[in-house]
Amino acid sequence: MAAIQKHHKPHPEARKYGAYQSEIYKRGMFDNIVPTVTTNPNQLEAQAKEAMTSRGYNYAAGGAGERATMDANRLAFRQWKFIPRMLRPTTHRDIRTTIFGVTYDSPLLIAPIGVQTIFHEDRELGVAEIAAELGMPYIMSTAASSSIEEVAQASGDGPRWFQLYWPQEDEITLSILSRARKCNFSVLIVTLDTWALSWRPWDLDAAYVPFMKGIGDSTGFTDPAFRRIFQSNHPEHKSVDEDVHAAALDWQSHMFSGKAHTWDQLQLLRDNWKGPIVLKGIQHVDDARKAVEAGMDGIIVSNHGGRQLDGAIGSLEVLPEIVDAVGKDITVLFDSGVRTGVDVIKALCLGAKGVCIGRPWVYGLGIAGKAGAKEVLQGILADLDQSMGLAGIEDIAGCERAMLRRVAYGADEKSSN
DSSP: OOOOOOOOOOOOOOOTTHHHHHHHHHHHHHHHHOOOOOOOHHHHHHHHHHHHHHHHHHHOOOOOOTHHHHHHHHHHHTTTOOOOOSOSSSSSOOOOOOEEEESSSSEEOOOOOOOOGTTTTEEEEEEEEHHHTTTEEEEEETTTTOOOHHHHHHHHOOOEEEEOOSSSSSHHHHEEEEHHHHOOOOOEEEEEEEOOOOOOOOHHTTOOGGGTTTTHHHEEEEEEEHHHHHHOOOOOOSSSGGGGHHHHHHHHHHHHHOOOOOOOGGHHHHHEEEEEEOEEEOHHHHHHHHHTTOOOOEEEEEOGGTTOOOOOOOOOHHHHHHHHHHHSSSSSEESSSSSSSHHHHHHHHOOOOEEEOOOOHHHHHHHHHHHHHHHHHHEEEEEEEHHHHHOOBOOOOOOOGGGGEOOOGGGGGOOOO
């Protein structure tokens, strides 16, 4: 990655995200307008629960098992503390960063979240729009409730990446990749940890999985290869549209097949994707090394936000050792447990080049649609900008491990998921 040089003069076009804080105060003091979505990260989930349907909320907020991995993610962040520096030229911050040769306005990435229609009718299209407005890469999930083509249109000129739930059928995989490339998705994210759905009590108690009824199946239902294969396997049906339930079960068997891929199969993707390929779900140093050996361009250190393997290690816990092992050979990105701008800075200081944001904007979406998601993201950006300055960090290159110290306090366990 081409890093921004330290102590350069702020670029005149660098966005001043911290100004959002002043906007909130001005609207409140002069117009009696307070934020629609809470700015308190420890109250955001509760507000979303009040606004969303129970199924939508449970799907977003729930995790695997007893949510122990979710707890581990948050505790890992709490146990890294800043050691702020003073009298540094941090009045004007520049949070732009460069990933895979492209300079972005910030290091924030919109994490791939499926079935957004169950959170709000604005769904993926609304979030893709605000991502473009904020200059963030929108990572589209294979499990979307909008088609690849629809999301690309909504994204416009905004940066967009595509996340693949890797089908076992190569013809379908190649068809999806072709569509994504034609729609100018520039980076391929391959999720490795979700070839089968985990034990999720919050969904199980309601006996709810949206994919079985065709919700979140738009990628497959609009894919010509899947449609042809489905029709050939079900001659009693003329098309996917004539038996949505049968098609949904068939597509789910491709998307969450219950069969894991292997390292040697990555060559298929390498041969058929013209652009960076990133493996999502890396938690072990040896797997990070294997990603380098396989010729991958990046990895995302992630445990799927605690949604897949209960009792797994917090992702931030392993980030430093993975960066130390492969950070010079591959781009390391981060995901899982991020709730605040301060969290983003910590992940950057521990070596991540970009940071995925998931549940917070989903809660904002559930509360007030795309406008609510945008409020949440603007708040995280403002917190990132302001807190960098208060920590004595001028730009992304200044996010160094020396800015942190690991300290365990008992009270650190009291943190929002």
